[in-house]
Amino acid sequence: MKQLNIITGASRGMGLAIAQQLCQKNNVIIGLSRNVSQELAQTARTQGTNLEQWPVDLSNAMPVAQQLHRWLNQFNPSTVEQVVLINNAGVIGHMGPLTMEYAEQTEQTMRINLDAPMHLTAAFLTATRAWTIPKKIINVSSGLARRAMAGSAMYCASKAGLDHYSRCVALDEALQTNGAKIVSLAPGVIDTDMQRALRQGDPSGFPDRQNFIQLKETGNLLSPEQAAQKILAYLARTDFGVNVIADVRDPV
Ligand SMILES: NC(=O)c1ccc[n+]([C@@H]2O[C@H](COP(=O)([O-])OP(=O)(O)OC[C@H]3O[C@@H](n4cnc5c(N)ncnc54)[C@H](OP(=O)(O)O)[C@@H]3O)[C@@H](O)[C@H]2O)c1
Numbered sequence: 001m002k003q004l005n006i007i008t009g010a011s012r013g014m015g016l017a018i019a020q021q022l023c024q025k026n027n028v029i030i031g032l033s034r035n036v037s038q039e040l041a042q043t044a045r046t047q048g049t050n051l052e053q054w055p056v057d058l059s060n061a062m063p064v065a066q067q068l069h070r071w072l073n074q075f076n077p078s079t080v081e082q083v084v085l086i087n088n089a090g091v092i093g094h095m096g097p098l099t100m101e102y103a104e105q106t107e108q109t110m111r112i113n114l115d116a117p118m119h120l121t122a123a124f125l126t127a128t129r130a131w132t133i134p135k136k137i138i139n140v141s142s143g144l145a146r147r148a149m150a151g152s153a154m155y156c157a158s159k160a161g162l163d164h165y166s167r168c169v170a171l172d173e174a175l176q177t178n179g180a181k182i183v184s185l186a187p188g189v190i191d192t193d194m195q196r197a198l199r200q201g202d203p204s205g206f207p208d209r210q211n212f213i214q215l216k217e218t219g220n221l222l223s224p225e226q227a228a229q230k231i232l233a234y235l236a237r238t239d240f241g242v243n244v245i246a247d248v249r250d251p252v
Helices: 013-022 038-047 058-073 100-127 153-174 193-199 209-217 224-235
Strands: 003-008 028-033 050-055 082-087 135-140 181-186 245-247
Touching: 003 013, 003 100, 013 028, 013 038, 013 224, 028 058, 038 050, 058 100, 082 100, 100 135, 100 153, 135 153, 135 224, 153 181, 153 245, 181 224, 193 209
Parallel strands: 003 028, 003 082, 028 050, 082 135, 135 181, 181 245
Antiparallel strands: none
């Protein structure tokens, strides 16, 4: 299926693997991260994919959302069969109790993990309102949106917010003609820079550190490529959007 894909955090980790797997002929991809990936650019060239990588900082997402809105307004939707927004970029934030010295990091984490998906989703929904092709949004959530963990209040709160935000958008879109389908999707545990950061947390404020070390040592992490496959398999499910709060491990 020829698809327009907008994906945040496409420069590395799972987002890069998703973008790589979406690099198929005739697909259009916009990657949004601070850095651009030469590896992704090379794959796109080889596969004949129309790729744009926008070097943007999603801790200040409002101008990025405006840029996306303008770009979508000039795009001809009859050239694709489906349009997809994947809000994947995320940061772990401070690992430890939330004290005042981490105020700036709290703001930064909430901006990237929650504000940015909200601004980009608003731009996406506004610009595509009259489009009649299927519209899908994946907000990359986490098991930690649904299970509290000590020393990770910023991350857990941002992802729980993303889940509840997605529930509300789903209700709003159900009232629209040809509304978008939205899923807040937990991707499993993946061997990326984010996991590296968890393994390096200070155990005095982050008691679960040893569990993350063990997951790595026992080979229980998904590779970014495996995780990307699961995300894209979920996107292709015929029941996509029926359960707004989902996990790639949910049975079909
Ligand atoms: N890894 C796991 O085990 C795990 C588990 C559950 C959920 N998740 C979720 O899965 C998603 C992907 O995680 P990952 O493990 O692949 O993370 P990662 O390897 O740390 O990659 C994070 C991505 O987000 C982008 N990003 C970070 N800050 C940004 C900013 N200010 N502006 C724009 N882009 C920014 C990074 O690009 P730049 O540095 O180029 O900006 C990068 O592409 C996240 O939402 C994460 O919360 C991960």
